[in-house]
Structures are given as structure tokens and as C-alpha cells.
Amino acid sequence: MSDQIYHAPLARRAAPNFRVIAMIVASAMLMENVDATVLATALPTMARDFGVDAPAMSIALTSYLLSLAIFIPASGRVADSFGSRTVFRSAIAVFVVGSILCAFAPSLPFLVLARLLQGIGGAMMMPVGRLVLMRSVDRKDMVSAMSWLLVPALIGPIVGPPLGGFIVTYLDWRWIFYINVPIGIIGMIFVSIYIDEVKGKAAGPFxxxxxxxxxxxxxxxxxxxxxxxxxxxxxxxxxxxxxxxxxxxxxxxxxxxxxxxIMDFSLMKVPSFGISVIAGSLTRITQGAQPFLLPLLFQIGFGLSAAAAGQIVISTALGALFMKPLAKAVFRRVGFRRSLIINGILGTIGYGLCAAFRPDWPMPLIFIALVLSAFFMSFQFTAYNTIAYDEIGQERMSSATSFYTTFQQLMLSLGICIGALALHASMAFNGVETPELGDFSTAFVVVALISISATIWNLRFSPTAGAEISGYKAK
Incomplete structure (x- = not known):
């Protein structure tokens, strides 16, 4: 079992509400998710200030991805060595320092180095934040806590582009990074007050x-x-x-x-974890493709402005929020296995419906369809993120969170890749240089078919999987 280090009782509240801890972690993750998507909107303006071509600015995004790729696998081991609270708080600090350096960047090379530093903080925030939650929340509250954690991942890509457009239009692009400073400082204070220090035992040499x-x-x-x-x-x-x-x-x-x-693949032999990684990865491909395909569909296929497209896509954030209070009650009534099977099919159908969207559809109908689609997808990821750790002991929790987060990030990126490849393949087949409505339909169908294949794996969950977490009693 892991070693726990506790400060004096007067230093902070002994048993904070799980929602407080979930919101602290979720706020840090929201800061990171919004930052990445806001930056993408501001790249043309930044390129002009730096005196470079806009395409050259893509290195500001890829340098951040490089840090994530390198350091996420090591996050669990670092948390075991120095304590999950210390590492989480330090990760926020590193992210904030990186943000300040980005804001002061006089040139593109300086910005790239600052983004690399920012990425180190981000790489530790994601898995260690989840680890903090796992070690701080009772199993009976895990579903509700995970529902809160999912919101930043879904809202970030939606809120980011319009926020970036507002900052670039009415302020200076450097405010994209300045806004992280007060959020990060408040986060570090709350981490110090509410979160306990927990270290794990090293299983061997680094x-x-x-x-x-x-x-x-x-x-x-x-x-x-x-x-x-x-x-x-x-x-x-x-x-x-x-x-x-x-x-x-x-x-x-x-x-x-x-x-x-550094990445323990023997974790895949744990039934609930292994199945959740595989089924969740297939579903995350769809989730990764969505923020890429939908704005393009509305702007190129429908001829809407970026602002109008952004307003429609906000529907996916609303669907995620509506799901939050219902997940725990559903899991208690029907269990994880049945929920994942039924909801996975409904969510895929809802996402596949995007293939039928046409400009003559009433916009309220499209908005409602996207709200429902996001509702089902949000529910599905809450289930995967929770059931994955059902059979993981505390001594392996740090390895499991870094492993799971690595695949989560990889599959979201793969979703963009598959969505883009399907779109370009359809364009090549039809002999067009600009994607048409039929090309978007093909891309949506391809990613929906990948998502529905997760049902095969969902059927492999035990009927009693996660019973202790959900309170479900199989008949």
C-alpha cells in the first residue's frame, strides 16, 4: 500500500467535500484545455507580430504536444516519488510560469521554448490531477467526481475558439496566456488547503x-x-x-x-482496466474527430461564419453539463455494463446523425441533435473513466493513471487523423478540391462505425463490474 503523509489537522480541512476536490482538478484541466484551443485561433495574428508565415506557427502547437508525449508516461512515477499534491501543485506552477514566458515571447523560437515548458506542466497536470482525485474521493462518490472531471475536456475545445477570437479582436493575443496566471495561483492555493499528500512505493529503478x-x-x-x-x-x-x-x-x-x-502494459491484464482502455480508445477516436469535422462542416459545407459555427457547436458543451447529475442514478439502476452497451449505441447513432445534416435543416433541430449526441458521449466517457480503476489497487494507481491518460491523448489525436483522412479520401474519390456535404457525411460515417465497434468490447465487461462504485445489485 502507498505511504501517506499528512500535515497537522489545523493546516486544512480534514475531509473536504468530493465536489471541491473534483472542481480544483477540473479547473486546472479546463485552464489547459482552453489554452490549447484559444491559441489555435490566435496563430495568424501572432505570426504577423513575429514576422513569420502563419503555417510556421504550427510549431507552437506541436512543441506543446512533444512535451505531453515525453512526460505523461513519467507522471505516475514522479507523483509516487514526490507526492501527488506536491507534483500537482508544482505542475500548475510550471504551467503558469510557461504561460508568463509565452506572453512575454519576443520571437517564435522563444515562444516554442516557453511552450515546451508549459507542456511539461500540462503533462503532469492531466494524469496527476486524476490521481489526486482517485486518492481523495470515496468509491461511492467516484461517478459524481468523474462527471465533473469530464466537463473541461468537452468544454475546452468548444469555448476556446470564440474566446480566442474575442481576445484577438478586442485585446492583445498575449492575454491568452495572462488569463492563466490568476486561475493557476488560485488553483495552487486550493490544492494546498484541500488536498492531502500521498506518496507511493517505487517498484524498481527509474x-x-x-x-x-x-x-x-x-x-x-x-x-x-x-x-x-x-x-x-x-x-x-x-x-x-x-x-x-x-x-x-x-x-x-x-x-x-x-x-x-515507464508504461506498464501488464495493467491491460486487469479486466475492467484493459477493456476500458480498448473500448474507450475506439470511442475517443470519434470524440477527437468531432471538434475537427463539425466547424468545417458548418463553415465550408453550410457557408456559416466562424462565429455562427461556434455558437452551434456550444451545444456539445450543454449536453455534457446536462449529463452530470444523471450518471450516478443510471449506474445504480442498471450497472456499468448495460449502461455502456446501450448508451454507446445511442451515442454513436447520435453522432452518426451528423452525416445527415444539411443547410435546409432547421438550426434548432441540429442544435438539439448535437446536445443529445454530447449527452450520450459525455455519459460514456464518465463510465469508462470510472470503471477503468475498479480493480486497480492503490499501489498501482499512479501507473494506471499515467497509462490511461497517455492513451486518451493519443486516441484524441488519432481521431483528428482519421477524420481528416476520411474527408480527404472522399474528396479524392469524388474528384473535388474543396470538401462537399457528401464528403463530410462519409467522414462522419467512418468515425461512427469505429465508435460502434466498441460495443463488442463493452459486452465483455462483467455484469457486476463496478458494483461497489455504483451501488448496483445485479439480479
Whole structure:
């Protein structure tokens, strides 16, 4: 079992409400998610200030991805060594310092270095934040806590673009980074007050070789997937994905011999965790494709302005919020297995319905369809994120959270890749240079078919899986 280090009782509240802890973690993650999407909107303006071409600014996004790829796998081990509260608080601090440096960046190379530092903070915030929640919340409250955690991941990509447009239009692009400072400082204060320090026992020496191999593999894969959605970068994308796969194979060979690999694939033998990783990965491909395909559909296919498209896409954030209070009651009544099977099918149908969207559809109908689609998807990810840790002991929790977060980030990027490839393949088949409505329909159908395949894995969950967490009693 893990060693726990507690400060004097007067230093902070002994048993804070789980919602407080969930909101602290969720706020840090929202800061990170919004930052990434806001920046994408401001890149043309930043390119003008730095005196470079707009496409050259993409390195500001990919440098952040590089830090994520390298450091997420190591996050669990770092949290075990220094304590989850210390690492989470430090991660927020590093992210804030990186944000300040980004705001003061006089040139593109300086910005890239600042983004690398920011990415180190982000890489630790995601998995360690989840680890903090796992170690601080009772099992009976886990579903509700996870519902809160899911909101930033869904709202961030939606709120980011319109917020970025507002900042670039009415303020200075540097405010994109300044707004992280007060949020981060408040977050660090609340972490110090409400979250306990918990350390884990090291299972063996630090896996330096595995750290290098996994970093090269994951970095290449993330870059490759990201570049696949950019015109003229297909060859480089394929090359990077090939490099990522080769180093991934090398890592797997290495991990079999190391006593404490940086990414512990033996976790996949734990039934609830392994099934959740596979089924959740298939579903996250759809979730990753959605923020890429929907704005393009509304702007190119429907001819709407960016602002109008953004207003429609806000519907997905509303669906996620509506789901939050209902998840726990549903799991208690029908259990995780049945919920995942039924809801997974409904969610995929809802997302596949996007393939039928046409400009002559009433906008309120499209808005309602997207709210329902997001509702089902949000419910599904709450289930996966919770059931994954049902059979994981405290001594392996840090390894499990870093492993799960790594695949989560990878699959969201892969979703963009598959959505872009399906769209471009349909365009090539139809002989058009600009995507038409039929091309978008093809892309939505492709990602929906991938998502529905998760049902095969959902059927493999035990009928009593997560019963202790949900309170469900199988008949």
C-alpha cells in the first residue's frame, strides 16, 4: 500500500467535500484545455507580430504536444516519488510560469521554448490531477467526481475558439496566456488547503531507456496524427507515424525485461482496466474527430461564419453539463455494463446523425441533435473513466493513471487523423478540391462505425463490474 503523509489537522480541512476536490482538478484541466484551443485561433495574428508565415506557427502547437508525449508516461512515477499534491501543485506552477514566458515571447523560437515548458506542466497536470482525485474521493462518490472531471475536456475545445477570437479582436493575443496566471495561483492555493499528500512505493529503478523510447514513439505518433489534418504534410505525417510505430515496438520489447517499465502494459491484464482502455480508445477516436469535422462542416459545407459555427457547436458543451447529475442514478439502476452497451449505441447513432445534416435543416433541430449526441458521449466517457480503476489497487494507481491518460491523448489525436483522412479520401474519390456535404457525411460515417465497434468490447465487461462504485445489485 502507498505511504501517506499528512500535515497537522489545523493546516486544512480534514475531509473536504468530493465536489471541491473534483472542481480544483477540473479547473486546472479546463485552464489547459482552453489554452490549447484559444491559441489555435490566435496563430495568424501572432505570426504577423513575429514576422513569420502563419503555417510556421504550427510549431507552437506541436512543441506543446512533444512535451505531453515525453512526460505523461513519467507522471505516475514522479507523483509516487514526490507526492501527488506536491507534483500537482508544482505542475500548475510550471504551467503558469510557461504561460508568463509565452506572453512575454519576443520571437517564435522563444515562444516554442516557453511552450515546451508549459507542456511539461500540462503533462503532469492531466494524469496527476486524476490521481489526486482517485486518492481523495470515496468509491461511492467516484461517478459524481468523474462527471465533473469530464466537463473541461468537452468544454475546452468548444469555448476556446470564440474566446480566442474575442481576445484577438478586442485585446492583445498575449492575454491568452495572462488569463492563466490568476486561475493557476488560485488553483495552487486550493490544492494546498484541500488536498492531502500521498506518496507511493517505487517498484524498481527509474526506466530511463523506456522513458526515451516511449517519448520518441509517442511524440512521433502525436505529431504524425496532428500533421495529417494539414494540407501538404501527408508524407511527413506518414514518416513520423512509421517512426513512432518502430520505436513503440522497441519499447514493448524493452518493457518485457524491465522490473518497473515507464508504461506498464501488464495493467491491460486487469479486466475492467484493459477493456476500458480498448473500448474507450475506439470511442475517443470519434470524440477527437468531432471538434475537427463539425466547424468545417458548418463553415465550408453550410457557408456559416466562424462565429455562427461556434455558437452551434456550444451545444456539445450543454449536453455534457446536462449529463452530470444523471450518471450516478443510471449506474445504480442498471450497472456499468448495460449502461455502456446501450448508451454507446445511442451515442454513436447520435453522432452518426451528423452525416445527415444539411443547410435546409432547421438550426434548432441540429442544435438539439448535437446536445443529445454530447449527452450520450459525455455519459460514456464518465463510465469508462470510472470503471477503468475498479480493480486497480492503490499501489498501482499512479501507473494506471499515467497509462490511461497517455492513451486518451493519443486516441484524441488519432481521431483528428482519421477524420481528416476520411474527408480527404472522399474528396479524392469524388474528384473535388474543396470538401462537399457528401464528403463530410462519409467522414462522419467512418468515425461512427469505429465508435460502434466498441460495443463488442463493452459486452465483455462483467455484469457486476463496478458494483461497489455504483451501488448496483445485479439480479
Amino acid at each position: 526506466d530511463t531507456i523506456g522513458f526515451i523510447l516511449s517519448g520518441i514513439s509517442l511524440g512521433s505518433l502525436l505529431f504524425g496524427f496532428e500533421l495529417s489534418s494539414h494540407e501538404g504534410q501527408v508524407s511527413l505525417s506518414i514518416f513520423l507515424i512509421a517512426i513512432g510505430l518502430l520505436f513503440g515496438i522497441a519499447y514493448l520489447r524493452h518493457a518485457r525485461k524491465h522490473p518497473a517499465p
